[in-house]
Amino acid sequence: MSGRRGRNSAGIRGPHSALTDYLATHNISAQQIRDSYRQRLQQAEAQAEQESPEAGENGELVQDDDEAEAQAQAQAQTEAESSAMAAERSRKRKRNQEEAIAKIKKGKEAKKKASKKASKKASKKKPRGSDDDDNNDSDYDDDFLNMYKKAKPLPGQLENCELCEKRFTVTPYSKAGPDGGLLCAPCGKAVTKETKATEKAAKPIAVRKARRKIESNRLDGITMRGPKTLQQICIEKLANHSEDIEEFGELPEAIMNRLSEIFSKKRAMNSTTVKLFLRPDMDTVVIHEAAYLETEDFDQIFAVVPEIKRLSLKNCCQFKDGNMEYLIEKAKQLNAIQLLGANLVSNDNWINLFSARGKGLKSLKLEWLDAAFNDEAVQALIEFCPNLERLKLERCKQLGVDSIQAIAKADNLQHLTLRFCKEIPRKELVDLIVSVGHNLRTLCLENFLDNTVDPDDDLLIAIHDTCTHLSKFRFTENHECTDDGYLTLFTNWSNPPLRYIDVNSNRDIDNANPDGPEDIPIGLADAGFKALISHSGSRLEYLSIASCRHISHETFASIFDGEKQYPHLREINMSFCPVVDTQIVAAIFRSCPKIRTVVTFGCFEVQDVIVPRGIVLIGAPRAQDAIEQFGDVVMEFQTMREEMQRVSERVVPVMA
Amino acid sequence: MATINLTEFVTLESSDGFEFKVLRSAACLAGTIKKALDPSYGFREESEGRIKLATINGVTLEKVCEYLYYHQKHAEAKDVPDMEIPPELCLELLIAADYLDI
Numbered sequence: 001m002s003g004r005r006g007r008n009s010a011g012i013r014g015p016h017s018a019l020t021d022y023l024a025t026h027n028i029s030a031q032q033i034r035d036s037y038r039q040r041l042q043q044a045e046a047q048a049e050q051e052s053p054e055a056g057e058n059g060e061l062v063q064d065d066d067e068a069e070a071q072a073q074a075q076a077q078t079e080a081e082s083s084a085m086a087a088e089r090s091r092k093r094k095r096n097q098e099e100a101i102a103k104i105k106k107g108k109e110a111k112k113k114a115s116k117k118a119s120k121k122a123s124k125k126k127p128r129g130s131d132d133d134d135n136n137d138s139d140y141d142d143d144f145l146n147m148y149k150k151a152k153p154l155p156g157q158l159e160n161c162e163l164c165e166k167r168f169t170v171t172p173y174s175k176a177g178p179d180g181g182l183l184c185a186p187c188g189k190a191v192t193k194e195t196k197a198t199e200k201a202a203k204p205i206a207v208r209k210a211r212r213k214i215e216s217n218r219l220d221g222i223t224m225r226g227p228k229t230l231q232q233i234c235i236e237k238l239a240n241h242s243e244d245i246e247e248f249g250e251l252p253e254a255i256m257n258r259l260s261e262i263f264s265k266k267r268a269m270n271s272t273t274v275k276l277f278l279r280p281d282m283d284t285v286v287i288h289e290a291a292y293l294e295t296e297d298f299d300q301i302f303a304v305v306p307e308i309k310r311l312s313l314k315n316c317c318q319f320k321d322g323n324m325e326y327l328i329e330k331a332k333q334l335n336a337i338q339l340l341g342a343n344l345v346s347n348d349n350w351i352n353l354f355s356a357r358g359k360g361l362k363s364l365k366l367e368w369l370d371a372a373f374n375d376e377a378v379q380a381l382i383e384f385c386p387n388l389e390r391l392k393l394e395r396c397k398q399l400g401v402d403s404i405q406a407i408a409k410a411d412n413l414q415h416l417t418l419r420f421c422k423e424i425p426r427k428e429l430v431d432l433i434v435s436v437g438h439n440l441r442t443l444c445l446e447n448f449l450d451n452t453v454d455p456d457d458d459l460l461i462a463i464h465d466t467c468t469h470l471s472k473f474r475f476t477e478n479h480e481c482t483d484d485g486y487l488t489l490f491t492n493w494s495n496p497p498l499r500y501i502d503v504n505s506n507r508d509i510d511n512a513n514p515d516g517p518e519d520i521p522i523g524l525a526d527a528g529f530k531a532l533i534s535h536s537g538s539r540l541e542y543l544s545i546a547s548c549r550h551i552s553h554e555t556f557a558s559i560f561d562g563e564k565q566y567p568h569l570r571e572i573n574m575s576f577c578p579v580v581d582t583q584i585v586a587a588i589f590r591s592c593p594k595i596r597t598v599v600t601f602g603c604f605e606v607q608d609v610i611v612p613r614g615i616v617l618i619g620a621p622r623a624q625d626a627i628e629q630f631g632d633v634v635m636e637f638q639t640m641r642e643e644m645q646r647v648s649e650r651v652v653p654v655m656a
Numbered sequence: 657m658a659t660i661n662l663t664e665f666v667t668l669e670s671s672d673g674f675e676f677k678v679l680r681s682a683a684c685l686a687g688t689i690k691k692a693l694d695p696s697y698g699f700r701e702e703s704e705g706r707i708k709l710a711t712i713n714g715v716t717l718e719k720v721c722e723y724l725y726y727h728q729k730h731a732e733a734k735d736v737p738d739m740e741i742p743p744e745l746c747l748e749l750l751i752a753a754d755y756l757d758i
Contacts, residue, residue: 227736230723230753234746241743249747255754 163187219618231255235262242268248276257286264289264314271297278304283333290316298323302330310363312338324349328356336363336390343371350377354384363390365417375402382406392417394446404428408435415442417474426450430462437466444474444502457485464489472500479509483521483550486528490535497539501532504546504573516550525550533559537566544573546599553579560587567592573599575619581605589615590637612638666693667706668721674714680705682724687757712752719749723758 020030157170162181168174175188183191228236235255238245239262248256260277263269270292278285282305287293290313298319302308308331313319319342327334334357339345350373354361364381366373373396381388388410393399400422407416413436429448437443443463460481486503507523508516516522524532529551533540537559545551556579569592574580580603588598589612600606601619611617666683668676684690692701701707709717723739730736741749 226732227727227730228738230720230727230756230758231750233723233738233741234750234753236738237741237743238746238750241746244743245747249751251747251751252754255750 161187163191218616231258235259239263239266239268242266242273245273245276253282253284256282260286261288267292269293275300275304280304280307283307283309284312285310286312287316288312288314290314290319294318295320295323299326302327306330307333309333310336312336312365313342314338314340316340316342318344320344321346321349324353328353333360335360337361338363338365338392340366341368342366343369345372347372347374347377351380354381358384359387361385362387364388365390365392366396367392367394369395370397372398374398375400375406378403379406382410386410387412389413390415392444394419395421397421401425401428404432408432410436412439414439416440417442417444418448419444419446420448423450423452424448426453426456426459430458433459433462434466437463438468440467441469442472443467443470444472445476446474447477449478449480455480455482457481457488460485460489464493468494470495471498473498474500474502475506476502477505479507479522481506481523483523483525483528486524487531490528490531493535498536499539499568500542501536501540502542502544503532503548504544505548507547507549514549521550523550524548526552526555529555530559533566537564537569539568540566541568542571543569545577546573546575546601548577551577551579553581553584556580556584557587560584560591562587562590564591565593568594570594571597571599574603575599575601577603579605582607582609585609585617585620593641662695663705665705668717669706669708670712670714670717671710672714674717676717676721678721678724679728682721682728683707685724685727685758686720689756709752709756711755713748716745716748716752719745720752720756720758723753727758 023030158167159170159174159182160167161184162177162179163183164187166184168184170182171185173188174185175183175191177183177187177191235258238259242263248259251259256277260269263273263277264287267289269287269289271294274287274290274293274297277287278301285301285305285308290298293316295318298313298316299322301311311327311331311334316339319339321344324345337353354377361381361384364385375398378393378399379402383406389412391407391410391413392415393403394417399420401424403420404418404424405428407413407418408431416436426448429445429450433443445459448459460475463475486506503524508521510516516525521527524545525548529545529548556577572588572592572595574584580600582605585598585600585603585606586609588595595615597616597618599618601621603620604622606617606620607622609617609620662680664680665677666680666689668678668683668689670676680693684693689707691697692699692707693705695702712720719741726739
């Protein structure tokens, strides 16, 4: 150890800065300055020793040490003088100088040790501990002490750590403590960590995080005006402390659901936290993200909540045959089941489920199944469960034509959502609509194409002829139906106006001809869109025409002209409709008093829009920085509307 | 309109007897309190300017009042910093917030 330290101290040079070099060229020796400083310093120390009344009381040992120190100092002085006189510094001499300093330091260390033994007061003469004495000393002493302090952290020296009092070797990397002393390596590390943490907690990151949050909210369509509700703040806080919660107590079901949502979003729904959401008196269990749940946890649900009526588990990867058997045995009241990604349940058990629940089953939603669940299961479902009202089968890879034929026999269906992975002959689909269409409230057909026959609009015509009770209609990703088909569908349709329409991605796909055939437009184009709006515009709440590229600017402008009103429209998605521009977006703000969200991804013509208060504009690639996308401006027509609302509100109670 | 006797402050009383005098305008940010104080319904709460909240204890109600003022202060502001809530109070506060409709 000592050998190493010796080498260290010998190897370390004094400061040799650019300034030193510069001074040397002007015949000024940094060495000389340093030496004279040291000399002054020694004088001051000697003076302090003489002045302090305790000096005499010091033990012999200390005095001996002082003598040794004085000798070393004298040596240093002579050396310094000679070097000053020579006014030319050789490396060797410098090293000698360093050695001398090291000697002094070592001498002081020895003194320190000795004085520790001898008396506490002697140790006060050590510069660091000499605060008490300093108070009595002159200003000059104070000054010299400060200088001395700076000079102090010389490597190789031993020192007591300021925090933990342990002895350690000073290195160039030793950190200064809170009171100016030195810290040992572990304490130093801890202190650096702390300071870094506090720095991190400071502003810049908060700003970045806030910006992220704002972007996230923008995409979620949340307008950021005013503070959050107290409920929202509490729920978010709870989600951050999900592990510390023991019990929710008697929370209302609506709040439980919101908690479940935010727990799922934050990936905090695991074996421990899921138990918080299970209460024997509940009849609904909804877990939006069940990927972290184990097989046993699913059994828990039915053990704790045997009266369960509605079950919804998304991403329930570990939901196995055993769970299904337990569900069949325990949850006798279950009438609505939604399972996403339950791939470990075998076909036989699906069939068992349908035969066991039988007439009780009213709603079934299954998505993302590829390992099991085939046409036979669907046939069993339709056979055993005649009261099925709601059916959603999306992305179940094994389903094909036989399933469509089976579903056609489900007489009581009111809500039907299908998205198959296999191609279905159009004729079968038309038959399905013809047989179940008259009852449907919801019809969602996504990505149904048929390459085997020439494209025609039979499907749309069948919907037009059969469905008369729809309120939600989704028909997407189709490049076979023509504009004429949509025109036929929405013209003189005995169905009342729709509430929800999603007709995204109905357009021609031909890279060589992006505008589509001119004579017979494919997909939802001008005529179809006009017919759609004139049929449903009065009740429409949600409209998605994303990627319907063949709708012209003219049509948009005539539909959204700022005068015609669409009183219920809350959200519109016009992404990738290249003709949509600033004028149309501005007109939408005026034409739709209840509009909250306007989505315009890929609409490059939308620029410099002033967004009114309470409305979010999402997407708008050219308008990211140029515009304030969160409406802050109160527009004239808004104040007028508010005024009218106030009047009508006042009138109502009088009438009542 | 019956704006004659509207006091500037109203009193909210907690289940354990603590009383909080709150600006009427702030208190009425809570839907439930607003309804209770609405002159057109003529509840006793309105005439006394005093609402007893038997399900909310003093500690929680204090936080509720803090929120009411916080809400009033930031009503029109954008990017409002969230109010600090001690985690141990969260659940009770959540139930109270649900009850008071804030």
